[in-house]
Amino acid sequence: MSDSALARDKADSLADLKELFQLPAGVVYLDGNSLGALPRAVTAAVKDVVEHQWGDDLITSWNAHDWIRLPNLVGEKLAPLIGAAPGQVLCSDSISVNLFKLLATAIELNTGRRIILAVDEDFPTDAYIAQGLSQMLGEDRCELRRVAAQDVQAALSDDVAVLMLTEVNYRSGERHDMQALTDAAHAAGALVLWDLAHSAGVLPIELDRRGVDLAVGCGYKYFNGGPGAPAFLYVNKRHHARARQPLSGWLGHQDPFAFASDYEAAGGVQHYQAGTPGIISMAALNAALDVFQRVSIEQLREKSLALTDFFIEGIETRGLLASLECITPREHHRRGSQVSLRYEHAWGLSQALIEAQVIVDFRATDIVRFGFSPLYNSFSDAQKALDVLEEILVKGLHLDDRFATRPTVT
Amino acid sequence: MSDSALARDKADSLADLKELFQLPAGVVYLDGNSLGALPRAVTAAVKDVVEHQWGDDLITSWNAHDWIRLPNLVGEKLAPLIGAAPGQVLCSDSISVNLFKLLATAIELNTGRRIILAVDEDFPTDAYIAQGLSQMLGEDRCELRRVAAQDVQAALSDDVAVLMLTEVNYRSGERHDMQALTDAAHAAGALVLWDLAHSAGVLPIELDRRGVDLAVGCGYKYFNGGPGAPAFLYVNKRHHARARQPLSGWLGHQDPFAFASDYEAAGGVQHYQAGTPGIISMAALNAALDVFQRVSIEQLREKSLALTDFFIEGIETRGLLASLECITPREHHRRGSQVSLRYEHAWGLSQALIEAQVIVDFRATDIVRFGFSPLYNSFSDAQKALDVLEEILVKGLHLDDRFATRPTVT
Numbered sequence: 001m002s003d004s005a006l007a008r009d010k011a012d013s014l015a016d017l018k019e020l021f022q023l024p025a026g027v028v029y030l031d032g033n034s035l036g037a038l039p040r041a042v043t044a045a046v047k048d049v050v051e052h053q054w055g056d057d058l059i060t061s062w063n064a065h066d067w068i069r070l071p072n073l074v075g076e077k078l079a080p081l082i083g084a085a086p087g088q089v090l091c092s093d094s095i096s097v098n099l100f101k102l103l104a105t106a107i108e109l110n111t112g113r114r115i116i117l118a119v120d121e122d123f124p125t126d127a128y129i130a131q132g133l134s135q136m137l138g139e140d141r142c143e144l145r146r147v148a149a150q151d152v153q154a155a156l157s158d159d160v161a162v163l164m165l166t167e168v169n170y171r172s173g174e175r176h177d178m179q180a181l182t183d184a185a186h187a188a189g190a191l192v193l194w195d196l197a198h199s200a201g202v203l204p205i206e207l208d209r210r211g212v213d214l215a216v217g218c219g220y221k222y223f224n225g226g227p228g229a230p231a232f233l234y235v236n237k238r239h240h241a242r243a244r245q246p247l248s249g250w251l252g253h254q255d256p257f258a259f260a261s262d263y264e265a266a267g268g269v270q271h272y273q274a275g276t277p278g279i280i281s282m283a284a285l286n287a288a289l290d291v292f293q294r295v296s297i298e299q300l301r302e303k304s305l306a307l308t309d310f311f312i313e314g315i316e317t318r319g320l321l322a323s324l325e326c327i328t329p330r331e332h333h334r335r336g337s338q339v340s341l342r343y344e345h346a347w348g349l350s351q352a353l354i355e356a357q358v359i360v361d362f363r364a365t366d367i368v369r370f371g372f373s374p375l376y377n378s379f380s381d382a383q384k385a386l387d388v389l390e391e392i393l394v395k396g397l398h399l400d401d402r403f404a405t406r407p408t409v410t
Numbered sequence: 411m412s413d414s415a416l417a418r419d420k421a422d423s424l425a426d427l428k429e430l431f432q433l434p435a436g437v438v439y440l441d442g443n444s445l446g447a448l449p450r451a452v453t454a455a456v457k458d459v460v461e462h463q464w465g466d467d468l469i470t471s472w473n474a475h476d477w478i479r480l481p482n483l484v485g486e487k488l489a490p491l492i493g494a495a496p497g498q499v500l501c502s503d504s505i506s507v508n509l510f511k512l513l514a515t516a517i518e519l520n521t522g523r524r525i526i527l528a529v530d531e532d533f534p535t536d537a538y539i540a541q542g543l544s545q546m547l548g549e550d551r552c553e554l555r556r557v558a559a560q561d562v563q564a565a566l567s568d569d570v571a572v573l574m575l576t577e578v579n580y581r582s583g584e585r586h587d588m589q590a591l592t593d594a595a596h597a598a599g600a601l602v603l604w605d606l607a608h609s610a611g612v613l614p615i616e617l618d619r620r621g622v623d624l625a626v627g628c629g630y631k632y633f634n635g636g637p638g639a640p641a642f643l644y645v646n647k648r649h650h651a652r653a654r655q656p657l658s659g660w661l662g663h664q665d666p667f668a669f670a671s672d673y674e675a676a677g678g679v680q681h682y683q684a685g686t687p688g689i690i691s692m693a694a695l696n697a698a699l700d701v702f703q704r705v706s707i708e709q710l711r712e713k714s715l716a717l718t719d720f721f722i723e724g725i726e727t728r729g730l731l732a733s734l735e736c737i738t739p740r741e742h743h744r745r746g747s748q749v750s751l752r753y754e755h756a757w758g759l760s761q762a763l764i765e766a767q768v769i770v771d772f773r774a775t776d777i778v779r780f781g782f783s784p785l786y787n788s789f790s791d792a793q794k795a796l797d798v799l800e801e802i803l804v805k806g807l808h809l810d811d812r813f814a815t816r817p818t819v820t
Binding site for chain 1: 453469470503510654657660661662690771
């Protein structure tokens with residue numbers, strides 16, 4: 001290991017946080033932007049919820065262990081991490097399902113407008129859900145319109161009901177300017193819905209202060225809530241009086257246990273709950289979030305930028321940009337917490353890295369992502385990734401026949 | 411304990427199955443129709459998925475441990491338990507969310523018809539979701555119409571797109587005639603959607619043979635999948651070519667990892683997946699279902715009827731029907747796996763039973779439910795519930811001041 005990386009780790013005030021996670025020995029895990037590592041506290045929390053709360057206390061746990069309020073408790077834990085005052089964040093369902101709820105809300109709130117404006121390059125589920133909503137409602141009530149990222153502001157015509165954007169692009173790691181785009185949407189009479197999947201938990205987000213209307217985010221990336229952890233949604237308080245969503249399940253009723261005949265939406269964000277929440281998965285996320293009591297998002301952001309700077313500079317210094325293209329922006333304010341390299345043989349490169357215990361991921365058709373979680377990644381991790389990357393490219397290990405064909409599901 | 415109950419337990423060929431569950435000592439648990447007890451195998455399975463699959467193998471587990479196919483694997487495990495041939499059942503989301511998908515499917519499939527016909531007394535979320543869909547689409551495209559259970563057949567007018575029914579009513583424990591009602595719906599040109607929440611896992615269901623179109627069911631009641639376990643849905647193969655649903659998330663895409671711009675629904679039941687599934691909760695359900703390899707549904711049904719017969723006869727013999735009304739049908743073919751008693755002081759009675767370690771539940775406004783799970787409930791359990799019930803009523807323990815006011819959330 002280079003002196004430089006070791007020195008940086010030694011000077012890193014967050015280095016001890018790594019001990020809060022279970023990480024396999026010898027592995028450099030750079031895929032926390034796809035599935036965050038396991039916080040040690042989660043192991044005990046899940047054991048307790050299964051063996052004690054469910055096993056011993058059974059049905060009484062809905063009250064005795066506050067399962068019934070868990071979606072709100074987790075929502076309120078998340079709220080300060082995304083710059084939301086209490087009462088606006090709920091943990092529930094998946095991002096896809098939450099997008100459906102919020103896009104339906106937006107179309108109904110912004111009467112007379114029918115366009116969902118999105119950018120071409122965002123994570124596909126966002127567009128897919130908009131297409132599903134459009135097909136259901138008919139294009140006279142709702143239609144998805146997509147433009148290139150740089151054309152968003154120009155595309156804010158007077159039929160745009162809602163601008164839907166992901167703060168950090170999942171492929172490039174590029175960060176949008178949340179304030180400028182929110183302001184532009186509002187100036188054009190549109191609402192704005194931010195997908196925080198690749199930014200929440202790793203950089204400061206100020207939903208309230210920036211005047212964001214709606215947002216969704218992910219529990220299993222930088223929040224380390226476990227595979228398929230429940231997602232969250234945010235509805236700005238100023239919309240609570242009028243906001244409605246169509247997945248009107250019983251736990252969104254204002255008095256679920258009255259078992260009334262007709263749906264009466266609970267107030268505020270509460271009626272964005274639909275069915276009974278998956279308590280075990282949600283309890284895992286709940287425990288994972290306690291890590292964030294030990295560190296501020298600002299500290300995490302500082303380390304994240306230092307890690308990605310270190311990695312990008314290493315690629316430059318080693319002359320690897322002759323064959324690889326770094327598509328992640330160099331400017332700090334335009335960067336998330338990953339470095340994405342475009343390369344002709346990206347599939348083989350990703351597989352060769354994984355074989356060498358540097359866990360990255362591949363995004364079709366030609367991108368390798370190196371995701372840095374400042375909670376548990378070190379400068380030594382970045383250094384080892386650079387060393388292995390260089391060795392693979394020099395020796396051509398990624399061109400091995402084994403990597404010639406990419407399986408359909410990866 | 412009476413000789414009778416002990417003798418029945420001794421003669422019960424399923425008595426040993428109780429050992430597969432963790433049940434608190436001294437407790438008679440009669441609420442498995444609300445939250446099934448913890449199968450011992452689940453403890454180890456959840457530990458493995460958290461500590462080994464997530465903790466050690468991290469992102470690679472999507473393939474290495476087949477997380478990506480878990481919704482299908484669990485669906486196929488459920489299929490024979492509800493009389494479905496392979497390829498028609500998927501584990502996903504909650505019942506509420508799945509109802510939304512399937513009702514939307516039904517309205518679209520049955521072109522030119524707009525009515526969702528339901529009965530007054532079913533679990534409220536079914537009606538609430540129909541109301542949410544109706545409000546979203548507009549009443550000219552979709553409207554909920556409710557009638558009393560006995561009036562369903564007469565209400566099958568030519569504008570009914572889908573008849574939505576729960577096989578076993580959650581309050582009374584009454585079972586509908588699935589074949590007769592399915593046939594009646596079809597004769598009237600309507601589709602039929604069965605909610606199996608209170609029947610799946612405890613009585614034989616033959617979705618394919620009865621020609622059912624659509625169904626949803628619950629993972630956390632008689633299937634013992636844990637609090638808020640994911641639900642499941644069934645779409646009969648004959649509808650696969652045309653069936654579509656609006657929650658078009660990325661995992662329902664025909665090639666999710668191609669990250670294509672536009673949504674292309676996967677074939678069959680597959681596109682009823684929306685977002686990323688909660689793996690920990692789903693793994694718990696997956697392990698819980700292994701219990702059903704040890705016993706047939708027919709055996710479970712036989713024991714379930716014997717248990718509820720025993721309990722109902724005990725109430726009669728003790729003369730308790732002077733004050734309590736048994737609203738669960740006596741005829742076997744009309745009974746689920748619970749006994750429901752209507753009583754003026756139902757809240758107090760339920761709380762006094764729970765204090766005496768007989769765990770039942772209360773359903774507003776005046777019902778106490780005794781749910782029997784033939785996997786782990788014994789005749790001695792039924793006997794003890796009878797003894798405690800009688801003692802409470804004789805001594806008036808349920809009239810204690812502590813039970814005078816019912817909290818809002820129960």
